[in-house]
Amino acid sequence: MTTFAELKKEGAQLFGEVGAWAFDEWKRLNETYFNGKNIAGAIVWGSTPKGESLGYYSVTENLIYLHKHLMRPVYPTSGIKWGMRHLNKKFASDVLLHEIIHQTIHQTGGWVGETSHNNERFVEEVDRIAKLLGMDVRAKVIKQEMIQGKVTWHAEPGCLTLNELSEFPYSSRPYNYYYE
Ligand SMILES: [Zn+2]
Structure with missing residues (x-):
């Protein structure tokens, strides 16, 4: 199993300070709202698999995707080096919190019902x-x-x-x- 520190290091290598921030924020949210009980997984910035949502949680990989649109500017960003100044931290934190809810549900037995949100x-x-x-x-x-x-x-x-x-x-x- 990969430790939190290893995951964070990898996130920082891939996505710079924004990558590291996501892990610090994950840890804070995990401790504040989930008694620190969730098992950390990778947090990846890019497109979400369906491209429609700002975040996505993959149950098979224990992986949280955060959409690059949480960064500003939202226009084509090739060549831009993302930094913390581009991030709306409050919004990204809320999207991360949403995905951690999916994570916690998956890690504590999953759900049965209509959809992943309606159960x-x-x-x-x-x-x-x-x-x-x-x-x-x-x-x-x-x-x-x-x-x-x-x-x-x-x-x-x-x-x-x-x-x-x-x-x-x-x-x-x-x-x-x-x-x-
Ligand atoms: Zn959701």
């Missing part, structure tokens, strides 16, 4: 962490309902929608949170 384990974690973040939000599994003869996915009133779950916690921050 008992994920919403429990979201509910727990939202409280720790001081957010006034609630999460529950979204169930199918028959409304006027049509099956629809229906979030309970006052609970996060599927999109909000998929982008927690950044979906639930105040609008100016990342620009303060």
Whole structure:
């Protein structure tokens, strides 16, 4: 097994100070919100496998992908040497936290349900962490309902929608949170 220090060193070699930052931040989040229980894996900057999300967790590799779009500028960046000045740390930290939720669920037995975001384990974690973040939000599994003869996915009133779950916690921050 590769140690945290070895993984961080590799991250720093590949992605410079931003690579090292991701590991320090992972460690801080792991200790603050997960009692330090997650087993570290690689954290890679680049494109996420599906290209749509800002982060991705690979269960088979215990690998967190962070999208290069978390760096500014978002325009073609070839030739640019990324540095901390390009990083929105608060936003990247929230994306990392989201992926650590997937990581912790996988490392503690996995999930059963509709999707990786719509299942008992994920919403429990979201509910727990939202409280720790001081957010006034609630999460529950979204169930199918028959409304006027049509099956629809229906979030309970006052609970996060599927999109909000998929982008927690950044979906639930105040609008100016990342620009303060
Ligand atoms: Zn997710």
